[in-house]
Amino acid sequence: xxxxxxxxxxxxxxxxxxxxxxxxxxxxxxxxxxxxxxxxxxxxxxxxxxxxxxxxxxxxxxxxxxxxxxxxxxxxxxxxxxxxxxxxxxxxxxxxxxxxxxxxxxxxxxxxxxxxxxxxxxxxxxxxxxxxxxxxxxxxxxxxxxxxxxxxxxxxxxxxxxxxxxxxxxxxxxxxxxxxxxxxxxxxxxxxxxxxxxxxxxxxxxxxxxxxxxxxxxxxxxxxxxxxxxxxxxxxxxxxxxxxxxxxxxxxxxxxxxxxxxxxxxxxxxxxxxxxxxxxxxxxxxxxxxxxxxxxxxxxxxxxxxxxxxxxxxxxxxxxxxxxxxxxxxxxxxxxxxxxxxxxx
Amino acid sequence: xxxxxxxxxxxxxxxxxxxxxxxxxxxxxxxxxxxxxxxxxxxxxxxxxxxxxxxxxxxxxxxxxxxxxxxxxxxxxxxxxxxxxxxxxxxxxxxxxxxxxxxxxxxxxxxxxxxxxxxxxxxxxxxxxxxxxxxxxxxxxxxxxxxxxxxxxxxxxxxxxxxxxxxxxxxxxxxxxxxxxxxxxxxxxxxxxxxxxxxxxxxxxxxxxxxxxxxxxxxxxxxxxxxxxxxxxxxxxxxxxxxxxxxxxxxxxxxxxxxxxxxxxxxxxxxxxxxxxxxxxxxxxxxxxxxxxxxxxxxxxxxxxxxxxxxxxxxxxxxxxxxxxxxxxxxxxxxxxxxxxxxxx
Numbered sequence: 001x002x003x004x005x006x007x008x009x010x011x012x013x014x015x016x017x018x019x020x021x022x023x024x025x026x027x028x029x030x031x032x033x034x035x036x037x038x039x040x041x042x043x044x045x046x047x048x049x050x051x052x053x054x055x056x057x058x059x060x061x062x063x064x065x066x067x068x069x070x071x072x073x074x075x076x077x078x079x080x081x082x083x084x085x086x087x088x089x090x091x092x093x094x095x096x097x098x099x100x101x102x103x104x105x106x107x108x109x110x111x112x113x114x115x116x117x118x119x120x121x122x123x124x125x126x127x128x129x130x131x132x133x134x135x136x137x138x139x140x141x142x143x144x145x146x147x148x149x150x151x152x153x154x155x156x157x158x159x160x161x162x163x164x165x166x167x168x169x170x171x172x173x174x175x176x177x178x179x180x181x182x183x184x185x186x187x188x189x190x191x192x193x194x195x196x197x198x199x200x201x202x203x204x205x206x207x208x209x210x211x212x213x214x215x216x217x218x219x220x221x222x223x224x225x226x227x228x229x230x231x232x233x234x235x236x237x238x239x240x241x242x243x244x245x246x247x248x249x250x251x252x253x254x255x256x257x258x259x260x261x262x263x264x265x266x267x268x269x270x271x272x273x274x275x276x277x278x279x280x281x282x283x284x285x286x287x288x289x290x291x292x293x294x295x296x297x298x299x300x301x302x303x304x305x306x307x308x309x310x311x312x313x314x315x316x317x318x319x320x321x322x323x324x325x326x327x328x329x330x331x332x333x334x335x336x337x338x339x340x341x342x343x344x345x
Numbered sequence: 346x347x348x349x350x351x352x353x354x355x356x357x358x359x360x361x362x363x364x365x366x367x368x369x370x371x372x373x374x375x376x377x378x379x380x381x382x383x384x385x386x387x388x389x390x391x392x393x394x395x396x397x398x399x400x401x402x403x404x405x406x407x408x409x410x411x412x413x414x415x416x417x418x419x420x421x422x423x424x425x426x427x428x429x430x431x432x433x434x435x436x437x438x439x440x441x442x443x444x445x446x447x448x449x450x451x452x453x454x455x456x457x458x459x460x461x462x463x464x465x466x467x468x469x470x471x472x473x474x475x476x477x478x479x480x481x482x483x484x485x486x487x488x489x490x491x492x493x494x495x496x497x498x499x500x501x502x503x504x505x506x507x508x509x510x511x512x513x514x515x516x517x518x519x520x521x522x523x524x525x526x527x528x529x530x531x532x533x534x535x536x537x538x539x540x541x542x543x544x545x546x547x548x549x550x551x552x553x554x555x556x557x558x559x560x561x562x563x564x565x566x567x568x569x570x571x572x573x574x575x576x577x578x579x580x581x582x583x584x585x586x587x588x589x590x591x592x593x594x595x596x597x598x599x600x601x602x603x604x605x606x607x608x609x610x611x612x613x614x615x616x617x618x619x620x621x622x623x624x625x626x627x628x629x630x631x632x633x634x635x636x637x638x639x640x641x642x643x644x645x646x647x648x649x650x651x652x653x654x655x656x657x658x659x660x661x662x663x664x665x666x667x668x669x670x671x672x673x674x675x676x677x678x679x680x681x682x683x684x685x686x687x688x689x690x
Contacts, residue, residue, distance in 0.1 A: 133618040139588075140509050160587045161614045164485050165510035167586020174585075240519075241512020242505045243484075250595040250620035269506045273478040275595035278620040282627035 045335045046084040047220045049311040049319050050077055050097055052107045052329030053213035054265045056306075057343060059327075066343065069106060069329060073341040076100045077331040080217060081339070090219035090227035090261070091129050091152075098125070098148040098229045101215035105187045107329075108213025110146055113185045113233025115194035121185040123233050124247040125151040130226030130255035130315075137247035139164045143179040144172050148231045151247070153177065161249060165241070190236070197237035214246055216263030218255070218313045226261035226313060228253050228277075235268070244268025250278035257315060259284040260291050266308010266325065274302050280312060290314070295322040390680045391429040392565045394656040394664050395422055395442055397452045397674030398558035399610045401651075402688060411688065414451060414674060418686040421445045422676040425562060426684070435564035435572035435606070436474050436497075443470070443493040443574045446560035450532045452674075453558025455491055458530045458578025460539035466530040468578050469592040470496040475571030475600035475660075482592035484509040488524040489517050493576045496592070498522065506594060510586070535581070542582035558674075559591055561608030563600070563658045571606040571658060573598050573622075580613070589613025595623035602660060604629040605636050611653010611670065619647050625657060635659070640667040 052073055061069075080097040084090065102110025113121040125147035126137035136155025139162065144150050153175045154163050163171055172179060214232035221227075230253045232246040245252030245268040252268065254277035255261035262277035271277075276298055283294035291314035299309055299322045309323025311330060319332045321342075331341040397418055406414075425442040429435065447455025458466040470492035471482035481500025484507065489495050498520045499508055508516055517524060559577035566572075575598045577591040590597030590613040597613065599622035600606035607622035616622075621643055628639035636659035644654055644667045654668025656675060664677045666687075676686040 128618075135618050140512070158585070158587075159614065160583075160585070161617045162588040162593070164586045164588050167485070167584065171585035238505075239512065240503070240505070240516035241509045242503075243507040243509050248507070248593060248595070249617050250593070250623060254620070269504065272506045272594050273473075273480050275599070275620060275623040278595060278623050279627065282624065282631055286627055286631035 045220065045317040046222050047313045047317040047319055047332075047334040048077065048080045048084055048093060048097070048217065049219075049313055049321060049332045050080065050101075050215075050217045050330065051263060051265050051309070051311045051321075052101060052215050054308040054323045054325045054328035056325065057327035057329070059344060061343075069343065070341050072101070072104050072106060073329060073331045076217075077333050077339065077341060080219060081333040084219060084221055085335070087222050089223065090221035090225050091127070093219045093221065094217040094227045094229035095127060095148055095152055097217040098215055098231050099146050102146050102148060102231055105189075107215045108190070108233045109215045109231040111185055112187050112190060112213070114190050114213070114236040116234075117198075117237045117239040119194065120182050121233055122238070122241070123147045123185075123231070124243055125229070125231035126247040126249060126253040127151045127155060127229040128227065128249060128253055128255040128261075129155070130228075130257040130261055133256060135161055135249045135253075137162045137249060137253075138168045139243040139247045140241055141165075141168050141172070142182050143169055145178045145180050145184070148229055150175070150177055151229075162247065164243070185233070190233075193236045201237065214252075214265040216253070216265060216311060218261035218263050218311055220261070220313045220315065220317050224257065224315070226255045226257050226315060228255040228261040228263050230263045230265075245271035245276070248272055250275050252277060254278050254281055256281050260294075260312050260314045262310050262312045264308065264310045265328065266303075266323075267306075270303055270307045274298065276303070276310065280310065284314070291318055292320045292322075295320040299324050390565065390662040391567050392658045392662040392664055392677075392679040393422065393425045393429055393438060393442070393562065394564075394658055394666060394677045395425065395446075395560075395562045395675065396608060396610050396654070396656045396666075397446060397560050399653040399668045399670045399673035401670065402672035402674070404689060406688075414688065415686050417446070417449050417451060418674060418676045421562075422678050422684065422686060425564060426678040429564060429566055430680070432567050434568065435566035435570050436472070438564045438566065439562040439572045439574035440472060440493055440497055442562040443560055443576050444491050447491050447493060447576055450534075452560045453535070453578040454560045454576040456530055457532050457535060457558070459535050459558070459581040461579075462543075462582045462584040464539065465527050466578055467583070467586070468492045468530075468576070469588055470574070470576035471592040471594060471598040472496045472500060472574040473572065473594060473598055473600040473606070474500070475573075475602040475606055478601060480506055480594045480598075482507045482594060482598075483513045484588040484592045485586055486510075486513050486517070487527050488514055490523045490525050490529070493574055495520070495522055496574075507592065509588070530578070535578075538581045546582065559597075559610040561598070561610060561656060563606035563608050563656055565606070565658045565660065565662050569602070569660070571600045571602050571660060573600040573606040573608050575608045575610075590616035590621070593617055595620050597622060599623050599626055601626050605639075605657050605659045607655050607657045609653065609655045610673065611668075612651075615648055615652045619643065621648070621655065625655065629659070636663055637665045637667075640665040644669050
């Protein structure tokens with residue numbers, strides 16, 4: 001390195017760092033933002049965000065049904081918040097939240113997973129810890145009651161990251177993880193959606209306007225560790241062992257203590273080709289953007305309207321909830337007293 | 346933005362840009378580098394790089410065996426070079442090269458794929474086009490003669506990116522893709538490695554020193570389009586439907602016309618957690634690094650020694666061949682007359 005560069009490079013880095021830290025600098029300025037910086041000097045912050053899927057969510061959703069969704073999201077958010085407030089790890093918190101949403105038949109993950117083309121259920125999940133980039137994922141499992149917990153076992157008990165299909169079920173047996181017959185995942189609502197999808201296929205109608213019900217959670221704990229978790233039944237009528245972005249580390253799920261934790265929901269293939277979760281992390285790490293700016297850039301600048309959204313928590317405890325679809329079931333809570341659940345706007 | 350920042354930010358950017366463009370600045374300085382810039386004004390360049398795996402490759406490899414490897418790599422490289430020289434697309438070139446290496450029993454992909462713990466073969470592959478980020482991948486296929494061509498069909502004939510397991514085989518049937526009984530993939534060399542792996546497991550010995558024989562190709566064509574392709578049999582003795590980085594877009598395979606095309610080989614789980622292929626692209630896009638600098642930063646700065654390596658071609662036609670293992674079977678050719686195949690150093 002030349003002498004000049006040896007002097008100028010650290011200077012440049014310092015300037016960029018200062019710019020990145022300035023709350024008003026950089027792209028995305030002026031946009032509406034949900035960002036709250038929690039890391040007051042001396043305060044030990046925590047933060048959590050959750051989602052229950054993004055897509056076309058009709059604003060004419062019956063009031064009773066809407067209340068049901070809000071109640072479930074609030075209960076899930078409170079579970080995670082309480083775990084974090086008590087000093088629990090972000091990894092435990094996001095697993096706990098996602099398990100809760102998997103067991104809730106309203107969401108497309110675990111009980112309530114959508115139907116494949118053939119009328120079965122194939123589920124995917126991933127979990128990641130930002131401290132050491134440890135991660136685990138499963139794809140195409142058909143009998144595992146809580147795929148997110150199997151993903152965590154892949155992370156903690158194997159040297160692998162991703163197990164798929166019947167092999168993942170054999171691993172579940174080896175780990176004595178609860179399994180259910182595939183019919184356990186049947187629900188009337190998803191059955192109706194499947195029938196409609198088959199009918200559309202017969203009429204060769206476009207399959208637009210789909211609601212993606214993937215669930216996910218991201219959190220920062222009092223120890224400064226980030227974690228992310230995502231679980232899904234995929235898309236109604238999917239064929240040929242299709243796997244989306246949820247179990248793909250870097251696409252639907254990512255966590256790195258140097259930047260942020262991300263969980264995505266939406267048109268999985270778009271999230272894979274844009275490596276959405278890792279791209280947001282990279283924009284923070286190399287581009288000096290805040291989480292909100294990075295998420296805005298990727299969701300509004302790279303994806304197409306309607307593709308979906310992400311939830312994220314940054315290392316400083318700021319939260320971003322960004323989507324380009326009509327709605328996203330979501331919630332956010334932090335040590336500063338924030339506790340909110342929303343569907344639209 | 347404050348007035349000070351408004352002045353300092355562009356200055357910082359300029360300094361960083363200068364540093365990135367200085368051939369001696371940044372990480373990896375002083376290291377041996379294989380970078381050649383081909384894009385002379387007016388010249389329509391092409392470039393291609395290939396690999397046949399990285400890992401512990403003994404320098405006491407018998408001379409005859411070494412010549413065999415070199416001959417195969419040269420033949421594969423020539424296939425790709427000729428396709429590109431004739432004006433063919435980078436996508437066709439990388440598929441053709443990888444098919445050739447899949448059919449060669451010396452490499453761990455297609456014919457010659459390693460054995461799973463249970464004595465079968467499970468293969469993964471991915472292909473990606475940099476022009477529009479179109480991509481396709483398959484994982485855990487057991488009877489498809491050329492997984493890379495099935496991955497291309499996923500890209501071109503479905504709205505999906507990744508198909509796994511028996512579903513992917515059903516898709517192969519629907520596409521009338523050649524299938525073979527699983528025993529077609531048996532080879533004496535891989536059988537011996539499997540037996541040794543089982544013996545090691547019985548003695549609970551560490552499974553170190555593995556050669557990863559994954560194959561891959563990346564190319565820039567005369568139209569300015571980048572493409573990447575990777576195909577593998579995974580790791581010897583793998584269990585429970587383990588899938589590595591090769592079919593994971595963003596980890597083992599990535600291509601974006603704005604930056605580069607990357608194919609990786611090595612300890613797949615590390616490449617997934619670091620999102621290696623996308624990380625190199627992001628370092629170029631957001632960090633202003635050259636391909637060589639970005640690949641050096643990730644392979645030597647983020648991964649552990651012995652993890653493996655990557656091949657890459659940048660949008661300007663420069664080539665990077667970077668690994669932190671003892672060796673990597675590799676080759677590079679371009680419109681400027683470069684044509685070389687190497688194993689060590």
